[in-house]
Structures are given as structure tokens and as C-alpha cells.
Amino acid sequence: MNNFCFLSPTKLIVGKDTELQTGKAIKQAGGSRVLVHHSGGHVKKSGLLDRVLNSLKEEGLEYFELDGVVPNPRLSLVYKGIELCRKEKVDFILAIGGGSVIDSSKAIAMGLPYEGDVWEFFIEDNGVVHDVPTKSTPIGVVLTIAATGSEASNSCVITNEEEKLKRFCDNDINRPVFAIENPELTMSLPPFQTACSIVDIMSHSFERYFTPEKGGNELSDRLCEAIFLTCMSCAEALLENPRDYDARANIMVASTLSHNGLTGIGRSGDWSSHFIEHELSGEYDVTHGAGLAVITPAWMKYVWRDNPEIFMKWATRVMGICPEGKSQEQVVLEAVAALEVFFNKLGLPTKMSEMPEIKGEVTEEAMLRMAKRVRITNNDGTVGGLKKLNTEDIVNIFKLAK
Amino acid sequence: MNNFCFLSPTKLIVGKDTELQTGKAIKQAGGSRVLVHHSGGHVKKSGLLDRVLNSLKEEGLEYFELDGVVPNPRLSLVYKGIELCRKEKVDFILAIGGGSVIDSSKAIAMGLPYEGDVWEFFIEDNGVVHDVPTKSTPIGVVLTIAATGSEASNSCVITNEEEKLKRFCDNDINRPVFAIENPELTMSLPPFQTACSIVDIMSHSFERYFTPEKGGNELSDRLCEAIFLTCMSCAEALLENPRDYDARANIMVASTLSHNGLTGIGRSGDWSSHFIEHELSGEYDVTHGAGLAVITPAWMKYVWRDNPEIFMKWATRVMGICPEGKSQEQVVLEAVAALEVFFNKLGLPTKMSEMPEIKGEVTEEAMLRMAKRVRITNNDGTVGGLKKLNTEDIVNIFKLAK
Numbered sequence: 034m035n036n037f038c039f040l041s042p043t044k045l046i047v048g049k050d051t052e053l054q055t056g057k058a059i060k061q062a063g064g065s066r067v068l069v070h071h072s073g074g075h076v077k078k079s080g081l082l083d084r085v086l087n088s089l090k091e092e093g094l095e096y097f098e099l100d101g102v103v104p105n106p107r108l109s110l111v112y113k114g115i116e117l118c119r120k121e122k123v124d125f126i127l128a129i130g131g132g133s134v135i136d137s138s139k140a141i142a143m144g145l146p147y148e149g150d151v152w153e154f155f156i157e158d159n160g161v162v163h164d165v166p167t168k169s170t171p172i173g174v175v176l177t178i179a180a181t182g183s184e185a186s187n188s189c190v191i192t193n194e195e196e197k198l199k200r201f202c203d204n205d206i207n208r209p210v211f212a213i214e215n216p217e218l219t220m221s222l223p224p225f226q227t228a229c230s231i232v233d234i235m236s237h238s239f240e241r242y243f244t245p246e247k248g249g250n251e252l253s254d255r256l257c258e259a260i261f262l263t264c265m266s267c268a269e270a271l272l273e274n275p276r277d278y279d280a281r282a283n284i285m286v287a288s289t290l291s292h293n294g295l296t297g298i299g300r301s302g303d304w305s306s307h308f309i310e311h312e313l314s315g316e317y318d319v320t321h322g323a324g325l326a327v328i329t330p331a332w333m334k335y336v337w338r339d340n341p342e343i344f345m346k347w348a349t350r351v352m353g354i355c356p357e358g359k360s361q362e363q364v365v366l367e368a369v370a371a372l373e374v375f376f377n378k379l380g381l382p383t384k385m386s387e388m389p390e391i392k393g394e395v396t397e398e399a400m401l402r403m404a405k406r407v408r409i410t411n412n413d414g415t416v417g418g419l420k421k422l423n424t425e426d427i428v429n430i431f432k433l434a435k
Numbered sequence: 436m437n438n439f440c441f442l443s444p445t446k447l448i449v450g451k452d453t454e455l456q457t458g459k460a461i462k463q464a465g466g467s468r469v470l471v472h473h474s475g476g477h478v479k480k481s482g483l484l485d486r487v488l489n490s491l492k493e494e495g496l497e498y499f500e501l502d503g504v505v506p507n508p509r510l511s512l513v514y515k516g517i518e519l520c521r522k523e524k525v526d527f528i529l530a531i532g533g534g535s536v537i538d539s540s541k542a543i544a545m546g547l548p549y550e551g552d553v554w555e556f557f558i559e560d561n562g563v564v565h566d567v568p569t570k571s572t573p574i575g576v577v578l579t580i581a582a583t584g585s586e587a588s589n590s591c592v593i594t595n596e597e598e599k600l601k602r603f604c605d606n607d608i609n610r611p612v613f614a615i616e617n618p619e620l621t622m623s624l625p626p627f628q629t630a631c632s633i634v635d636i637m638s639h640s641f642e643r644y645f646t647p648e649k650g651g652n653e654l655s656d657r658l659c660e661a662i663f664l665t666c667m668s669c670a671e672a673l674l675e676n677p678r679d680y681d682a683r684a685n686i687m688v689a690s691t692l693s694h695n696g697l698t699g700i701g702r703s704g705d706w707s708s709h710f711i712e713h714e715l716s717g718e719y720d721v722t723h724g725a726g727l728a729v730i731t732p733a734w735m736k737y738v739w740r741d742n743p744e745i746f747m748k749w750a751t752r753v754m755g756i757c758p759e760g761k762s763q764e765q766v767v768l769e770a771v772a773a774l775e776v777f778f779n780k781l782g783l784p785t786k787m788s789e790m791p792e793i794k795g796e797v798t799e800e801a802m803l804r805m806a807k808r809v810r811i812t813n814n815d816g817t818v819g820g821l822k823k824l825n826t827e828d829i830v831n832i833f834k835l836a837k
Contacts, residue, residue: 040447250681279651283436299685
């Protein structure tokens with residue numbers, strides 16, 4: 034087990050009607066002038082926004098609305114939010130929505146006390162970011178889609194729409210003060226959205242499970258497996274009944290625990306599937322979870338030989354593959370095939386050619402262009418932990434995902 | 436899944452040499468005048484105390500030592516600590532040790548800003564405690580024994596030695612600011628101590644797993660099972676090699692996660708095995724973990740029919756019992772027998788008659804005396820969740836544990 038530091042101070046307030054506690058939770062956290070950031074649309078129509086705003090009024094809090102978030106949250110909206118917060122002297126930011134609203138709230142929260150351009154926190158030259166945030170504004174979350182885990186994570190992903198760049202800024206100051214999670218709010222999510230969410234949740238622990246470490250992490254192995262097994266069984270339950278409260282609730286909390294750092298304690302991470310997918314969704318505006326359903330199996334097929342032990346563990350403990358009389362390769366590839374079957378069963382693509390957003394063939398030129406954009410995470414110019422991938426490797430993974 | 440609120444703000448700093456970060460962590464938490472509470476003995480002789488005190492000196496912190504803690508921490512020492520803190524105007528309490536030192540530190544921390552007698556927080560009449568703490572003093576922990584999970588929990592257990600009463604006070608203000616966990620510090624623990632610790636860790640999730648809920652908690656089921664499976668496999672590894680770093684590390688972190696509330700999210704608790712054991716160790720001064728190894732299997736045999744589903748899940752997923760062609764009773768009793776075999780293999784008793792501290796037979800009179808003292812947790816005068824136990828039930832459990 035590697036040395037580690039784990040901090041997850043976000044208070045989770047989970048269950049039916051918990052959004053009615055929002056005003057109290059903000060007041061407890063010391064907020065008085067609140068930016069209420071949301072995606073409009075269903076949040077308004079469903080009456081959720083009114084219920085939350087009423088709870089703010091009941092506590093005598095002042096608030097200012099900012100809506101219009103889209104998937105893959107845009108930098109331009111972040112700038113608009115910072116401006117509004119400065120004008121209204123906001124001291125607390127409430128995000129009502131999923132990962133996009135939360136991430137743009139986090140960027141606004143970091144940008145508010147910062148004199149420079151908030152985008153400096155997101156871009157790097159040769160692996161060195163331009164600037165590191167030291168202050169932020171307290172954030173609370175009312176979660177409506179369980180997927181990104183952003184409600185308790187230290188991460189923030191923003192897309193610069195002009196430059197077609199999707200970039201992240203991970204920092205503990207990004208962690209929300211509280212996350213209010215009412216599983217009933219996720220019940221009306223369309224099956225495709227639900228499926229994408231489940232892949233994203235699983236992927237956050239895949240990235241922490243498929244790492245270079247060979248043994249020594251029994252606890253985090255088991256915690257990751259708890260996430261995988263919960264997601265898979267609850268996904269099956271939701272295919273039967275999309276309004277299964279317990280299945281929605283278990284997935285919602287799994288979302289939070291899969292990305293607050295818990296499942297990665299004592300080991301390094303990989304994250305190359307995420308970074309490769311970021312370029313796919315940056316290029317074609319595909320949904321992140323669907324992109325992961327395409328990239329992850331291809332990545333697994335390409336890298337498993339660099340740590341067969343952990344892939345064998347996953348294949349047998351999670352995917353239920355019987356190893357008797359089979360080679361490691363057979364076991365692992367059977368497990369990956371079973372994962373693809375599971376993704377397909379949820380209505381997701383597992384090849385780029387199956388994605389409606391991608392018109393025509395993805396050319397080798399496009400693959401190379403995306404591969405070259407993938408964020409470098411290692412000093413030697415590669416990305417990933419289990420296997421360090423160079424541009425050629427990434428193109429090969431795209432080819433496997435074609 | 437039941438509605439729940441989960442907060443675990445304790446920063447975990449885990450790994451080799453992490454005790455050298457103690458001074459920095461205290462300073463970061465705003466401490467300047469520190470009560471250093473420890474058990475003396477091995478903490479001194481091993482050089483740990485010096486290493487920690489040096490890290491305090493390096494940060495320019497003033498400190499005052501209080502030692503002499505014994506297992507089942509005593510109220511008298513708590514009073515002494517409060518007095519010392521008041522005299523020296525202490526603003527931070529550092530516990531170096533295991534559950535006893537941490538719990539007496541928590542009691543000192545609560546008592547320091549309180550005008551009345553701190554014992555009022557621990558005692559109740561008919562289920563109503565005399566007073567509830569609203570303030571405490573920040574605490575940090577350098578953990579030397581992984582067992583009670585007190586390093587991140589909200590709980591505090593103190594024994595009033597004059598009245599032979601072991602009582603608890605659970606409150607979120609008890610949660611330490613940080614817990615420093617160097618697994619190497621636990622390597623020299625004798626096998627019996629190690630074994631008792633492992634049972635205590637498992638028990639904290641048994642109490643959260645064997646609850647009245649029938650389904651709906653896939654995630655916390657799996658999280659509990661992660662704790663059980665990790666403890667069992669690492670315990671086996673330590674029988675082979677007591678200095679197995681990874682096994683010690685996984686057990687140490689499992690200890691923290693098993694009692695910070697994580698494994699109990701979305702469900703009620705039971706806790707009757709703990710409360711029954713508290714009376715056993717209050718009466719005979721047996722080690723808590725050994726007492727649990729005796730009480731838990733007896734409790735399981737007595738109550739399993741009230742929720743066979745969860746016992747079947749545990750028997751098949753954790754204890755590896757094959758259910759085919761067997762009745763539920765056979766499966767569950769086989770699993771309980773396997774648990775007893777596991778405890779025995781660790782060198783622990785599973786009957787009161789096997790405990791060296793208990794001289795002669797435990798008479799029915801003694802059983803009744805202990806049963807009558809067990810803390811009531813339900814309005815109807817019973818204890819427990821999965822099955823509500825009255826005095827007669829508790830005596831029956833003692834009889835099964837005889």
C-alpha cells in the first residue's frame with residue numbers, strides 16, 4: 034500500500050425530500066448571498082428549483098440565479114458567473130444539477146477570488162499548469178444526476194469551446210461543503226442518460242483499480258469491487274423498473290463514493306481512458322459516459338498484459354468468469370467481452386462507429402489529431418499509470434475502438 | 436435505503452513515517468498549546484513519543500504530557516486531564532495510542548469547555564442522557580493500534596471504575612481533525628492483541644450489516660463485505676508473517692472505515708453485541724475484542740431467524756458457504772461455525788469458559804446482573820435493531836456463550 038492522504042469533508046445529506054434542507058445547510062455553512070447555478074429546463078419545470086429557493090427564503094438568504102449550463106460545461110458561462118458573483122457580492126455558490134453545473138460552479142468559485150484568468154488553473158505547458166488556485170468560495174450541491182461524482186470530488190472539468198479543449202483542475206479546495214442527494218430526482222432520467230451515468234461511475238473506480246500496483250491493496254480492491262457490483266446489479270434493476278427507488282439511491286451514493294478518492298486509497302491512478310475520452314467528446318461532443326463505454330474496453334484489451342493479476346481479480350470477482358482450464362488471456366478477454374455485453378444491454382455503443390454523433394468514419398488523421406491532444410500526465414510525455422501510453426499507443430486504442 | 440446524513444471530515448494521513456507530520460497537521464488545524472495524551476510504555480520506549488514531540492517542537496508548539504491510560508479508559512484519568520488542560524490553557528489535544536487513549540482524549544476534549552461533570556454526557560435514565568455536548572476541543576490522533584476506529588468515529592466509550600459502568604457518548608463533535616496512521620507502528624503488536632483488534636473492526640461493520648432492513652442496501656452490503664473480506668484475508672496473512680506491512684496497512688485503514696459511519700449508510704444499526712460485551716468487559720475486565728469473539732457468534736445463533744436474508748448473504752458471499760441442497764438454518768449455522776473456527780485460529784476464545792480472566796463458572800445470577808445493566812437503546816426497554824432483546828433474551832445469549 035502506498036502512503037496516502039485522504040480528505041472528504043463533504044457532508045452527504047441523502048434521501049427523500051432532502052432538498053428541503055438546502056437553505057439550512059447553506060446557513061450552517063455561513064452563506065448569506067448565494068449564486069444559484071442551475072441548468073434551467075427540467076430543474077424549473079419539475080418544481081425542484083422552487084422547492085430549493087423556498088428553503089433559501091425561509092432562512093432569509095439572498096440569491097441570484099444563473100442558468101443555461103450545457104453538457105461539457107463551457108468556459109464562457111464560467112466568466113459570466115464570475116462577473117455576476119462580483120457584482121452581487123456572492124459568498125456561497127449553490128449548484129443544482131449534475132456534473133456540468135457543479136463543475137462550472139467550481140470554476141466560478143475558484144475564479145471569484147482570483148485576479149487573473151481562471152482558465153490559467155486548467156492549462157499547462159509540458160505538464161506544468163500555469164497557476165494553482167489557493168482560495169475558493171464555499172459550494173453546496175443539490176444533485177439531480179448521479180454520474181460525475183463531482184458533488185464530493187476535488188475535480189473540475191471545463192471545456193474551452195473556442196479552442197475545443199476539455200481540461201481539468203483537481204484541487205481539494207474544490208470539494209463542496211455539502212451534497213444533497215434525493216434519489217427521486219433521478220427517477221425521470223431517460224435510460225440513455227442513466228446508462229451513461231452508470232458507466233461514468235464505474236469508470237471512476239476502474240481508473241483507481243486498474244493501476245500498476247501488484248497486490249497489497251486488498252481493501253481498496255474490495256471497495257472498488259463494491260462499486261462495480263453495486264452499479265451492475267442496480268443497472269439491471271433499473272432496466273426492469275426505471276423508478277426503483279433503492280436502485281436509484283444506491284447508484285447515487287455509489288457515484289459520490291466512486292470519485293471522492295475513497296476507492297483509490299493507497300494506490301496510484303491510471304486515468305488514461307478518461308483523458309482519451311475527453312478528446313473524443315471534445316472533438317465530437319459525444320456524451321462522456323458513452324465515450325467511456327467505447328474507450329474503456331479498447332483500453333483494457335490494449336493494456337491488460339501490463340498487470341494481468343488485477344485484470345484476473347476483476348474478471349473472476351466482478352465479472353463472474355470461471356478461470357478453470359483457461360489462459361489468463363482467455364479469462365480477461367471473456368471479462369472484457371462481458372463488459373461490452375453489459376454496456377450494450379444498457380443501450381450504449383462500444384465502438385465509435387455506433388455513435389450517432391460521429392458522422393462517417395473516424396479517419397487515422399482524426400485519431401492522430403485527438404491522440405496528440407490527450408493530456409500528458411507523466412514526465413516522459415505519456416499518459417496513464419498501468420501502462421504509459423504514447424501517441425502511437427493512443428492511436429492503437431482508437432483503432433481497437435473503431 | 437433509509438434517509439441518512441454522513442459526515443467524516445477526519446483527514447487520514449496514512450503510511451510510513453507519517454508521524455513526522457504531526458506538528459504540521461496540528462499547526463494547520465490551528466493548535467498552539469497541546470495536551471499530548473499517551474499510554475506511556477511502548478510509545479515512549481519505541482521512540483515514537485520523541486519523534487512526535489520533535490515534530491511539535493519544529494513547529495514551535497507548546498505541549499503538556501498526560502500518560503497512564505489503561506484498557507477500558509477510566510473516568511478518573513479524564514478528570515485529571517481536564518484539570519491539566521484548564522491549568523495550561525490547552526487549545527488542542529493530541530492522542531498517541533489506540534482506542535483507550537483516543538476515547539479518554541475525546542472525553543477530556545468535551546469536558547474542557549463544559550461547566551458541569553463530563554460524566555453527565557455518558558449516563559441516562561430510561562434512555563434519556565443527562566446532557567448533550569455542544570462544544571469540544573479539536574483532537575488529532577497518532578494511531579498505534581487499529582481496532583476501535585475511534586480515530587475517525589463520533590463515538591467515545593468511558594468506564595466509571597467506581598460504579599463498574601462502561602458507557603458511551605456518540606456525537607459528531609467527537610470526530611478528530613486528523614488521524615495519522617503508520618502501519619509500521621502496529622507491527623510489534625502481540626498476536627492476541629492483533630486478533631482482538633481484528634474482531635473489533637469486523638464487529639463495527641457486523642453491527643451495521645446485520646440490521647432489520649430486508650434488501651435495498653446493495654452498496655452498504657458490499658462495503659461491509661469489503662471490510663469483512665479484507666480483515667479475514669489480512670488476518671490470515673498476519674498469522675504467516677506478523678510483520679506483513681500491507682496486511683497491517685489494510686487492517687489499519689479498515690479499522691477507520693469500519694467505524695466512521697461509511698459501512699452503515701442508509702440503514703439502521705444493531706449494536707446489541709457491543710452493548711452486551713460492554714457489560715462482560717465491565718464485569719470481568721476482559722479485552723473488548725475477545726469479548727466480542729465470544730458474544731457475536733452466540734448473538735448470531737440467537738437472532739438470525741429475524742432476518743435470514745442478510746445472514747444468507749453473509750454466509751455465501753463472505754464465509755464462502757455453498758447453499759445448494761441446504762436449509763437456511765444449515766447455511767447460517769455453518770457460517771457461524773466457520774466464524775468461530777476463524778476466531779479460534781486467531782487464538783481467541785469463543786466461549787466465556789475459555790476466557791482466562793473469568794475464574795470459575797459464570798452463574799445465571801451473574802448473567803442476569805450483567806443483562807440488567809446492558810444499555811437500553813429502544814423506547815420499549817430493549818436493546819438492538821435486528822432483534823429487540825429484553826433481559827431474558829440477553830441471558831439466553833450469555834447461556835449460548837457459556
